[in-house]
Amino acid sequence: MHSSPLLPSPPENEAELLQRAQRLAGQTFAALAAQLNLPIPPNLKRDKGWVGMLLELHLGASAGSKAEQDFAHLGIELKTIPVDAQGKPLETTFVCVAPLTGNSGVTWETSHVRHKLARVLWIPIEGDRGIPLADRRVGSPLLWHPSEEEEQQLREDWEELMDMIVLGQVERITARHGAWLQIRPKAANSKALTEAIGQHGEPIMTLPRGFYLKKSFTGPLLARHFLM
DNA sequence: TTTTGATCATAT
């Protein structure tokens, strides 16, 4: 037996999306799950993307989607971000997979990172593990786009990291590189491998990586929102 | 306590 939840259709425009997001603010995960007849996992250990999917469903994002923005017709990407009681991020934010091959001619202007971060609807969520998942609440949404200064720094980080990838130094990249963007593993486990460029230009197999936004970037971004 | 590297589920 399965339920027949009433799923929201994609929002017609930006105002409708924001209205829906603001309507979710203050609600508990239990309440949102109940509205869709979804079971609540005991914790996020084996359901790390559960909250993100829950909000996607409520906002009418294309579930199980392709490599695109969540609301492609609006040019908006949805990101849930776990925060503590002070509103500070508890985790970094995954942006997209880092391309390790086929990068000749790729520029910041055409990069997936720039596209994904062009417009982001940030939705803070309570992430304190001391709060039962069902009791955690959704915060107030923030529709953001990078300022010229922000984009410039993101671009510098991206270019530094992509240079290392293209020059066959992917295995020398650590999470310490980049001011706001970092590259870290993004894989099922440490045995998963993907093709990359070795230090002598030869093909090598290495751990898949992803671009992430550091907390030192998202923290102030959210703080401006809540202090205003 | 914070950060970095590792990992989990699902769909294609």
Add this chain to the structure above:
DNA sequence: ATATGATCAAAA
């Protein structure tokens, strides 16, 4: 294996 959604947890 790659894409989506991320958080976990060992190490610093």
